[in-house]
Amino acid sequence: QVQLVESGGGVVQPGRSLRLSCAASGFTFSRYSMHWVRQAPGKGLEWVTIISFDGSNKYYADSVKGRFTISRDNSENTLYLQMNSLRAEDTAVYYCARELVSTIFGVVSRDAFDIWGQGTTVTVSS
Amino acid sequence: DIQMTQSPSAMSASVGDRVTITCRASQGISNYLVWFQQKPGKVPRRLTYAASSLQSGVPSRFSGSGSGTEFTLTISSLQPEDFATYYCLQQNSYPWTFGQGTKVEIK
Numbered sequence: 536q537v538q539l540v541e542s543g544g545g546v547v548q549p550g551r552s553l554r555l556s557c558a559a560s561g562f563t564f565s566r567y568s569m570h571w572v573r574q575a576p577g578k579g580l581e582w583v584t585i586i587s588f589d590g591s592n593k594y595y596a597d598s599v600k601g602r603f604t605i606s607r608d609n610s611e612n613t614l615y616l617q618m619n620s621l622r623a624e625d626t627a628v629y630y631c632a633r634e635l636v637s638t639i640f641g642v643v644s645r646d647a648f649d650i651w652g653q654g655t656t657v658t659v660s661s
Numbered sequence: 662d663i664q665m666t667q668s669p670s671a672m673s674a675s676v677g678d679r680v681t682i683t684c685r686a687s688q689g690i691s692n693y694l695v696w697f698q699q700k701p702g703k704v705p706r707r708l709t710y711a712a713s714s715l716q717s718g719v720p721s722r723f724s725g726s727g728s729g730t731e732f733t734l735t736i737s738s739l740q741p742e743d744f745a746t747y748y749c750l751q752q753n754s755y756p757w758t759f760g761q762g763t764k765v766e767i768k
Contacts, residue, residue: 570757579748579759579760579761579762580697580699580705580748580750580759580762581759582750582756582757582758582759585755585757594755594756595756596756597662597756630704630705644711645693645710645711645752646710647695647710647752648695648697648705648707648750649707649710649716651704651705652704653704654704
């Protein structure tokens with residue numbers, strides 16, 4: 536079945552690094568753009584970053600720009616999020632989610648976030 | 662960045678009520694708008710996409726509408742399983758932005 540499974544979360548001290556992974560199965564991973572979304576405890580959803588299907592384009596939220604790096608390995612069907620210089624405000628559940636982009640007669644269609652992972656928890660605390 | 666303003670932030674409603682949640686974009690986003698439902702401790706669930714297309718498997722009592730800057734999610738007859746928090750998301754331009762959420766509680 537179509538599935539995304541995150542891993543790599545944990546407790547880390549401020550200023551340290553952590554790498555999250557998202558393993559995809561049940562669909563053609565290399566056709567999909569992939570996103571990370573996070574949710575701080577008791578708060579709303581926050582979009583974090585996206586990588587295009589082939590890894591050529593990446594965008595980041597201002598809150599993580601310069602500290603987080605998204606990457607992917609299409610041969611391993613895996614998405615990554617390298618998080619450096621972590622802060623207390625990065626504490627959250629991190630979800631990966633997929634997006635299929637298509638263009639029909641010049642109009643971009645975005646079929647995004649139909650499938651999410653179960654989330655992995657990152658806690659930044661001393 | 663595009664700001665998404667949801668209203669109300671919270672509401673109380675009864676089973677059978679018609680519920681409408683609004684999302685306003687700070688600039689035009691065409692129909693690049695998605696609605697999600699999230700229950701406590703659970704993964705968000707997509708309800709609609711492209712502003713008005715219903716996700717497969719989602720009950721027909723849910724509907725989305727709007728274009729440009731104003732969008733609505735309507736639940737035609739609220740059911741017990743619909744008590745949850747609802748979020749909109751704009752996909753028109755990066756960074757994508759979510760609304761702050763609308764918590765629908767039991768009256």
